[in-house]
Amino acid sequence: MTTLDLPVVPVASVVEPRARFRDLAGSEWLKLWSLRSTGWSLLLGALAVVAFNLGTAWDHYRYWLQYDVGSRAEFAANDMALWDAFTYNSALVLILASGAMGAVAVVGEYGSGLIRTTFTAVPARGSLMAAKVLVVTVVQTLFGAVAAGASFWSTQAVLSVRGVGLPITHPGALRIVVASALLAPVCAVAGMAVGALLRKGATSIVGSVIMLLLLPAVLTDRRHLTAVLAHATPLHAWQRLGDAGPRAQELFPWSTGGAWLVYALWALGGTAVTVLAVRRRDQ
Template sequence: MTVLTVTEPRPRFLDLVASEWLKLWSLRSTGWALLLSTLTVLAFNVGTAWDHYRYWYQYDARSRADFVANEIPLSDAFTGNASLVLMLCAAAMGATALVGEYGSGLIRTTFAAVPARGALMAAKVLAVTVVQLLFGAVVAGASFWLTQAVLSARGAGLPITHPGALRIVVASALLAPVCALTGMALGALLRRGAVSIVASVVVLLLLPMMLSERRRLTAVLAHGTPARAWQRLAWPGPVEPPFPWSAGGAWLVYALWAVGAVAVTVLAVRRRDQ
């Protein structure tokens, strides 16, 4: 009697990406989190521009001229408070995308269906990155357009072709996937939703605030964080900290955090049990 053995084909990487994409959007929290995060970030940015619009004529003529000359409209395009909200929301969504499966136990079924954990995590990372990149692009682009439209009513709006404007939009858009990947990496290490989100707050928000720019060592360490990298790229005027650094260095920080977070996520899942 001949026994036939059926060998199932290994899933292709695109199949894994499609599966992770469907899995991500099957959660109701994904859509709501993106919507609420978008509205909150826009509220901070447009609210700041609206304040300048509302109280425009309470400034004297020289102050109004300095407002445009010093490129303050670019600061309204994406404010510091909005960046903090974006970082927190993106990191939380990145952590939840991975930790949620551990909490529900779905991760066991996933690993049983796809033993190749490295490829599986790479697919999950790609799906989260694409979603967060789209989220960041929509939020940053809409913020710039809305804030400059408000300020244009007072003759203070700037076009996207203005020097430094496109850099602010791109830096703000890329901040979302960088922080989401960082949150995912912390989730892969800690595997607890609340703990991962708290760790994201400490690493992405509190740590940069604790590092002073007045000493070289702490300044260099601060420059190595995504928050300070965004500040460097989004700053419209000349850089005047005690220890200045280049925009190229800030872009490099973005890249290193993203690559490092992906490596940590994949290695942490591959080398640890369920």
């Protein structure tokens, strides 16, 4: 029998199983926490947020005896202790930290070139980025919850020494804590969208700062168009949700329901951009 007479045995092709979404989420979780900078960034960010809030409460505690009777009564009557629970400056720090972390979560792989290996191993780019968004959202939600919860507890504990601290069951207190906690994942997903579009580390961080901080800061509520644009930003939505004291007369007022809607739209829009931006673009 010659070689030509040997029977041809068909070889079954091996088809790799499609990666399950939970496996993709697990790999993104490991990838995120394998970076030593992740833990340190979250820790330092939370400490900075709490420090800003605690510093404001400490000032009120320290100079409380120097206030006149009318000022003390106004502080208590207007629930100004809730203003110390999460201050404007601490919100800026939270937005900066979360937006930057979200952008780095995407552009980090582009900078190292790991994204080519990732897309080769998982051709389903949309599912991969959706898993990345899910992981970052969970981490940032926990980060925001810790920062907001620790800020509320510490500030009200300090003010309670003067008899003006408020419990979490006080009207408006829980809303402030929840709104401050959710500000972190909303801004992180927005930062991811910027990173997916720009794909450069420093450029993406600067872009997220401009979009989340600088633009809302320059938009005024004195004109209808700029007021509407301002209301559509996470920073102004947080301000509306965290408004605990007496409200000044607004030219173009809006509701807390509209502020929650802004949160939801930014989260959904950022997720859509992050997932869709990698589908039809080159690595």
